Amino acid sequence: MTTITYRQALNSTLGEELERDPKVLLMGEEIGIFQGSYRITEGLLQRFGPKRVVDAPIAEEGFVGVAIGAAMLGLRPVVEIMTINFILVAIDQVVNHASKIHYMFGGQVRVPLVIRTPSGGTGQLAATHSQSFENWFAYCPGLKVVAPATPYDAKGLLRAAIRDDDPVIFIESLALYDTKGEVPDEDFVVPIGVAEVKRAGHDVTVVAYSRMTAVALQVAQRLAEEGISVEVVDLRSLRPLDRPTIIASVKKTNRAVVIAEDWYSYGVTAELAATIQEDAFDYLDAPVQRVAGLEVPLPYAKDLSAAAKPSAQSLINAIHRVLHGTRNNHG
Amino acid sequence: MTKPALDNHTALSAAQVAELRHYYYQMVLMRRFEERTNEMYVKAKIGGYCHLNLGEEATIVGLMAALKPEDYIFTNYREHGYILARGVAPGPIMAELFGRETGVSGGRGGSMHLFDVSKGFMGGYAIVGGQVPLAVGAAYALRYQEQPGVVVAQMGDASTNIGAFYESLNLAKLWKCPVLFFIVNNGYGMGSTVEMGSSEPDLWKKGASFRVHGEQVDGTDVLAVRDAVRRLRDHAEATGEPAILDVVSFRFRGHSVIDADRYRDAEEVRQGREQHDPLRHYATWLQDHALADDAWFATLAEQVEREVQEAIDFANAGPDPKIEDIFTYMYASPVPNTPGPEAARRLL
Ligand SMILES: Cc1ncc(C[n+]2csc(CCOP(=O)(O)OP(=O)(O)O)c2C)c(N)n1
Numbered sequence: 232m233t234t235i236t237y238r239q240a241l242n243s244t245l246g247e248e249l250e251r252d253p254k255v256l257l258m259g260e261e262i263g264i265f266q267g268s269y270r271i272t273e274g275l276l277q278r279f280g281p282k283r284v285v286d287a288p289i290a291e292e293g294f295v296g297v298a299i300g301a302a303m304l305g306l307r308p309v310v311e312i313m314t315i316n317f318i319l320v321a322i323d324q325v326v327n328h329a330s331k332i333h334y335m336f337g338g339q340v341r342v343p344l345v346i347r348t349p350s351g352g353t354g355q356l357a358a359t360h361s362q363s364f365e366n367w368f369a370y371c372p373g374l375k376v377v378a379p380a381t382p383y384d385a386k387g388l389l390r391a392a393i394r395d396d397d398p399v400i401f402i403e404s405l406a407l408y409d410t411k412g413e414v415p416d417e418d419f420v421v422p423i424g425v426a427e428v429k430r431a432g433h434d435v436t437v438v439a440y441s442r443m444t445a446v447a448l449q450v451a452q453r454l455a456e457e458g459i460s461v462e463v464v465d466l467r468s469l470r471p472l473d474r475p476t477i478i479a480s481v482k483k484t485n486r487a488v489v490i491a492e493d494w495y496s497y498g499v500t501a502e503l504a505a506t507i508q509e510d511a512f513d514y515l516d517a518p519v520q521r522v523a524g525l526e527v528p529l530p531y532a533k534d535l536s537a538a539a540k541p542s543a544q545s546l547i548n549a550i551h552r553v554l555h556g557t558r559n560n561h562g
Numbered sequence: 563m564t565k566p567a568l569d570n571h572t573a574l575s576a577a578q579v580a581e582l583r584h585y586y587y588q589m590v591l592m593r594r595f596e597e598r599t600n601e602m603y604v605k606a607k608i609g610g611y612c613h614l615n616l617g618e619e620a621t622i623v624g625l626m627a628a629l630k631p632e633d634y635i636f637t638n639y640r641e642h643g644y645i646l647a648r649g650v651a652p653g654p655i656m657a658e659l660f661g662r663e664t665g666v667s668g669g670r671g672g673s674m675h676l677f678d679v680s681k682g683f684m685g686g687y688a689i690v691g692g693q694v695p696l697a698v699g700a701a702y703a704l705r706y707q708e709q710p711g712v713v714v715a716q717m718g719d720a721s722t723n724i725g726a727f728y729e730s731l732n733l734a735k736l737w738k739c740p741v742l743f744f745i746v747n748n749g750y751g752m753g754s755t756v757e758m759g760s761s762e763p764d765l766w767k768k769g770a771s772f773r774v775h776g777e778q779v780d781g782t783d784v785l786a787v788r789d790a791v792r793r794l795r796d797h798a799e800a801t802g803e804p805a806i807l808d809v810v811s812f813r814f815r816g817h818s819v820i821d822a823d824r825y826r827d828a829e830e831v832r833q834g835r836e837q838h839d840p841l842r843h844y845a846t847w848l849q850d851h852a853l854a855d856d857a858w859f860a861t862l863a864e865q866v867e868r869e870v871q872e873a874i875d876f877a878n879a880g881p882d883p884k885i886e887d888i889f890t891y892m893y894a895s896p897v898p899n900t901p902g903p904e905a906a907r908r909l910l
Pocket residue numbers: 638640688689690691717718719720721722746748750751752817
């Protein structure tokens with residue numbers, strides 16, 4: 232085990248996979264000479280050269296399409312989209328092409344493609360640069376969507392994604408890049424489509440992913456000091472969604488709070504809440520609580536920006552709401 | 563392009579004669595296949611959208627005649643003729659139109675999504691322009707792996723107005739991808755003329771600001787198309803330079819089977835069919851060069867009639883895909899927590 236940052240986990244995995252398989256190549260804007268907008272690809276151009284680490288012009292639709300076509304002929308491109316906001320100009324290629332080619336053509340060709348991109352808001356980046364669109368892709372059959380919260384999962388899921396024969400959308404988070412965690416030194420993968428109970432508890436289940444998992448773990452720690460035992464289910468994959476792990480946890484705790492950074496209506500939390508009421512309705516002691524973004528284009532001003540995004544405090548408030556009934560009964 | 567010198571046709575080898583006749587066979591096969599497809603659509607054997615290649619036979623056969631087995635082809639949704647001329651049997655193509663398990667895409671794709679990887683036919687695509695970056699990517703992969711071959715990005719005239727085309731031109735030139743942008747200029751995108759949609763109606767010029775060479779060819783002339791493609795193809799393969807070929811052809815009918823074509827002047831259509839019928843042109847040419855006589859044409863017509871009927875019989879006989887198999891092909895790499903045969907059986 233070595234303690235590394237989330238960024239280092241991604242960077243080292245990209246290097247290892249480039250080393251392992253000559254069909255793997257990286258493609259994206261400013262990933263080579265510039266070393267990556269968020270330095271995820273730092274040093275890789277120097278190590279592997281311009282054939283394997285390809286600086287692409289600002290033409291997301293074009294180069295995402297190129298990566299899909301190259302994948303159809305057996306290459307394994309790993310595309311970086313600078314932030315998820317910019318993938319909208321390439322969404323036709325992802326949704327109408329990458330996700331459909333294997334199924335629609337009767338399984339004749341595979342699309343072993345990874346698209347890595349940070350999602351969510353941080354640091355007053357304002358309305359066009361702070362969005363969470365992973366639910367748009369998680370909505371689409373044929374894609375796989377993963378969103379690791381820790382360096383361990385970042386490494387294990389990136390390896391799994393690059394070795395997978397389907398298109399995988401790999402969701403990162405600017406706010407997680409500098410977070411640290413222990414990562415095994417040997418080769419391992421984290422399976423796609425499998426959630427993990429990151430912290431066991433018995434009073435309430437919090438379901439989260441990516442940065443919100445980190446928030447949930449901090450909150451769980453704080454509430455433990457108040458005598459509230461929080462179980463944290465980290466989804467890790469949004470598609471496929473590991474419903475059995477969520478349901479098993481809720482059946483145990485009988486209470487659930489679901490949290491995601493995206494907008495409230497039609498967001499990930501809606502899917503989670505629906506899943507829980509469908510499969511664990513009789514086990515619930517209180518309505519599922521949802522914590523999500525306020526439905527505004529994210530404002531720039533510091534306080535407004537912070538108020539619009541879910542926070543540790545909004546999660547704590549939701550946990551108190553979901554526990555309320557029981558506490559009153561006991562009090 | 564100059565045609566083979568046929569003043570003294572005894573100079574042609576038997577193989578050359580056979581090849582020249584084969585083009586005609588393919589054109590007639592395509593014509594009858596499409597006419598019968600129209601009929602099958604009216605009989606409700608075929609559903610969805612269905613776009614025919616009637617009038618584009620020389621354009622397609624000329625293209626395929628110049629391509630090599632190592633080449634790849636990506637097309638739009640008007641592609642029945644392309645996969646036929648690439649040498650895929652008519653039966654599985656018709657079966658796909660019928661939505662059968664025995665179809666080229668297992669009944670999962672339909673008329674607009676034909677595919678046969680074994681022939682390098684990499685699909686019909688129904689989002690205008692969507693196939694173009696994919697074709698550049700395939701060419702990128704050829705170059706990356708130092709493989710021979712080129713990739714054809716077939717597209718319509720109206721598709722030259724979408725952004726994906728321009729990003730593709732730029733990337734293909736920048737990254738030295740051997741792609742032939744093969745623009746089937748049938749004068750219309752649905753009901754809109756080229757002039758209505760393109761500020762530069764000379765489509766072959768559209769590569770100018772990307773330094774991509776372009777030229778135009780008469781899509782009614784199978785040999786002219788073949789020779790132009792051959793030259794551009796070989797150049798692309800040798801140098802990695804992409805090129806545009808603007809192939810002028812005439813759409814015999816409406817945009818799709820269900821389009822009554824009311825926006826076109828009846829006289830324009832009548833004249834177009836008369837003057838730009840690739841079959842008539844080429845039949846005359848073959849006769850003028852004493853490469854075929856009436857008996858040969860008659861025998862061929864009978865043979866094609868039979869083959870298309872056999873394709874329809876094959877399609878009719880094929881089983882429909884089973885409901886239990888609705889999730890088959892969802893993912894190439896198995897993944898937990900995704901519906902499989904169990905979930906499919908619950909649908910029954
Ligand atoms: C992005 C997109 N917009 C609109 C359509 C609807 N549509 C299908 S075909 C077509 C016309 C295309 O014309 P052209 O490229 O000239 O090809 P042709 O049909 O003449 O072969 C349109 C508008 C579509 N499929 N995709």
